[in-house]
Amino acid sequence: MDRQFPDTQFTNTQFTNTQSTDTHRSGFVAVVGRPNVGKSTLTNALLGEKVAIVSPKPQTTRNRLLGILTRDDAQVIFVDTPGIHRPLHRLGEVLLETAAATLPDADVALWVVDVSGRPHDEDRQVATLLAQAAGALPVILVLNKADRLLPEHVKENTAAYATLAPGADSLLVSATRGDNLETLLAKIIATLPPGPRYYPEDQFTDQQERFMAAELVREQALLHLHDEVPHGIAVAVNEFKERDVSANVTGTSAVPVTSSGMTYISATIYVERETHKPILLGKGGEMLKAIGQGARREIEKLLDTRVYLDLWVKVRPKWRTKDDELRRLGYQAPRHRLDKDFYEEVEHDTSYSQDALIVVILVSLLGAFGGFLNLVFAGQIGAAIGAFIYRAVIGVAGYYLWVFVAQYIGTRFFKGTGDFGEVQRAFGFAYAPQALNLLAAIPCVGWLIGIVAWIWSIATGFIAIRQSLDQDDTNAALTVIVSGVAVFFVIMIIGIILGTLGFAGAALTGAFSG
Numbered sequence: 001m002d003r004q005f006p007d008t009q010f011t012n013t014q015f016t017n018t019q020s021t022d023t024h025r026s027g028f029v030a031v032v033g034r035p036n037v038g039k040s041t042l043t044n045a046l047l048g049e050k051v052a053i054v055s056p057k058p059q060t061t062r063n064r065l066l067g068i069l070t071r072d073d074a075q076v077i078f079v080d081t082p083g084i085h086r087p088l089h090r091l092g093e094v095l096l097e098t099a100a101a102t103l104p105d106a107d108v109a110l111w112v113v114d115v116s117g118r119p120h121d122e123d124r125q126v127a128t129l130l131a132q133a134a135g136a137l138p139v140i141l142v143l144n145k146a147d148r149l150l151p152e153h154v155k156e157n158t159a160a161y162a163t164l165a166p167g168a169d170s171l172l173v174s175a176t177r178g179d180n181l182e183t184l185l186a187k188i189i190a191t192l193p194p195g196p197r198y199y200p201e202d203q204f205t206d207q208q209e210r211f212m213a214a215e216l217v218r219e220q221a222l223l224h225l226h227d228e229v230p231h232g233i234a235v236a237v238n239e240f241k242e243r244d245v246s247a248n249v250t251g252t253s254a255v256p257v258t259s260s261g262m263t264y265i266s267a268t269i270y271v272e273r274e275t276h277k278p279i280l281l282g283k284g285g286e287m288l289k290a291i292g293q294g295a296r297r298e299i300e301k302l303l304d305t306r307v308y309l310d311l312w313v314k315v316r317p318k319w320r321t322k323d324d325e326l327r328r329l330g331y332q333a334p335r336h337r338l339d340k341d342f343y344e345e346v347e348h349d350t351s352y353s354q355d356a357l358i359v360v361i362l363v364s365l366l367g368a369f370g371g372f373l374n375l376v377f378a379g380q381i382g383a384a385i386g387a388f389i390y391r392a393v394i395g396v397a398g399y400y401l402w403v404f405v406a407q408y409i410g411t412r413f414f415k416g417t418g419d420f421g422e423v424q425r426a427f428g429f430a431y432a433p434q435a436l437n438l439l440a441a442i443p444c445v446g447w448l449i450g451i452v453a454w455i456w457s458i459a460t461g462f463i464a465i466r467q468s469l470d471q472d473d474t475n476a477a478l479t480v481i482v483s484g485v486a487v488f489f490v491i492m493i494i495g496i497i498l499g500t501l502g503f504a505g506a507a508l509t510g511a512f513s514g
Contacts, residue, residue: 026075027107027192032099032130034122035083037114038144042175043067043080046185050302051205051212052080054219063330064098066206068199074189075197079106084126091320094331100129108191109139113161115172116148127164138191141170142184147177210240211330213299217267217311220294224287225280232272233280234319234329238312239266262306265299270316270329280313288313318470356428363435364395367453370439390495398491403427406465406483414479416469423468430464433457458484 031039040052044067051067067078079102082095103109109130113123130139143158149172162170169187173180205212214235221233241264269291271277281288288311296309319325368391372384407423410416433456439449458480466476 024073024075024194024196025189025192026077026195026197028077028079028102028105029108029110029188029192030079030081030102030106031110031112032081032084032102033112033126034120035085037083037112038175039083039112040080042110042112042142042144042173043078045175045178045181046076046078047204049204051207052215063211064102068204068206069185070197070199070201070203074192075199076185076188076192077198078110083122084129085122086125090323091326091331094326098331103130103137106137107193108188109137110142110188111139111165111168112142112144114145115143115157115161116145116150116153118157119160119164123161123164130165139165139168140184140187140191141165141168143170143172144175146172146179147174209303210237212302213237213240213265213295214267214330216298216302217269217291217295217309219298220291221269221280223294224291232276232320234270234316235267236270236329237265237267239264239310262308263299263303264308264310266310266312268312268314270314270319272316272318272320274315277313277315321467321470356425359432360396360399360428363432364392364399366435367395368392394491394494398487399428400424401490402461402483402487405486406461406479407469409483409486410465410469410471410475410479414469414471414475416465416471416475416479423465426464426468427461430457430460433460454484454488 031043033039040054043052043065044050044054047067047069049067052065063082065080067080069076069078081099081102084096084099085092111126111130113119130137141161143161149157158170158172162168169191171180171184171187173184175181199206214237218233218235221235225233242262269280269288271280279287280291282290292309292311295311296307299309300307316325319329368388372388372391376384403420403424406427407416407420410423433453435453461484462476462480465471465480466473469476469479471479
């Protein structure tokens with residue numbers, strides 16, 4: 001088949017022919033489901049073309065991909081989506097948003113499940129998403145992996161999935177063996193509305209060659225690597241052009257370097273941790289070589305030309321948690337996430353260290369001044385001076401103590417990965433609510449304002465800790481609560497000790513108002 005890649009993106013308002021729409025059907029089919037149920041394998045099988053990479057790893061698909069099937073009687077645009085799951089980081093949230101965003105514009109939803117097993121919680125999450133977003137959207141329940149379904153489980157498994165999609169058409173298929181795919185395709189076309197072709201007859205995807213090449217490199221990395229490394233990998237193509245490849249260019253291609261007129265591709269594989277880089281390179285570069293050779297063969301099939309592939313490996317810490325990094329790597333993350341993005345930015349930018357400390361010092365001075373005024377109004381001038389000094393010092397010291405305790409507890413017991421500097425920068429700005437302690441001068445309620453400021457700091461501290469230590473919500477909450485309580489009691493004990501030494505006004509004011 002003559003493969004056609006787009007020079008520009010088409011939209012569903014651009015028709016490419018003038019044929020009658022009375023008998024011709026066309027439309028967009030959203031392929032949705034939890035990870036690892038065979039959505040991409042099914043899409044490729046229905047198209048007869050490879051538009052989506054496939055691997056046994058969850059979340060292999062990260063982008064919305066269009067696969068275009070054109071026949072005389074119909075044009076079916078399959079929209080392959082990332083697996084719907086419970087996200088643990090910003091990339092996961094972006095993938096979930098990408099999958100959900102396909103439903104409002106779809107003409108049919110193809111819900112793919114793994115019928116060889118019982119429904120998972122994520123399958124129920126898909127059912128909820130379809131119920132909320134799809135409205136009157138026709139749903140076809142694709143009971144995939146029927147070749148793995150034991151005969152004694154056919155009735156109970158199919159019934160279990162049917163209860164999640166009441167009223168939906170369903171069909172047992174095997175994407176890997178091709179069982180029932182023609183029947184499924186006929187069912188899809190019959191469900192589509194009448195309409196013209198949206199894309200040229202010879203175009204089979206909306207993705208550019210550059211994107212496809214990057215995906216094929218990532219596919220090989222997923223196939224060759226194990227454990228947690230593949231999930232933290234991203235690929236970006238640096239150069240893609242026709243050029244002569246001279247003998248002094250090094251790379252992973254097995255194509256003779258004396259040949260000319262081939263496609264030269266330079267790509268960078270990004271990992272999140274320094275410890276992952278040597279794993280990706282392998283002993284003597286063997287792992288990277290194997291990835292490159294496998295990717296080159298697949299890209300040559302795609303482009304129908306000889307390819308010289310140069311691969312590089314670089315570390316980009318925590319790229320899955322940062323919107324700017326996600327956009328740079330081609331993932332369409334929303335640009336306005338002020339709460340989390342801010343802490344992500346200051347966490348990795350060391351220039352914010354001084355700013356964070358300034359915030360802490362100013363907040364501590366404001367709180368100290370509030371305590372000073374409170375005691376002045378009460379006629380305790382001597383205690384007021386002591387309280388001011390105590391509060392100013394303990395405010396800064398308490399900040400460093402909380403950062404130390406949170407970073408230690410978070411990394412030792414609650415699956416955190418950030419260092420002291422990252423936590424210090426993010427947590428410095430989370431300390432800002434303590435400025436409320438300036439209002440401690442208000443008679444009778446100063447102590448209450450101090451408690452409110454402390455609780456508010458716990459909330460902002462949760463966001464800062466979660467981002468700087470790269471934790472999920474549960475571990476971040478545990479880190480903040482345990483460290484916050486520990487620091488509170490340490491400060492209170494210091495206040496009591498100072499009280500026994502004759503500084504009761506200063507110490508107790510500082511200990512109980514934060």
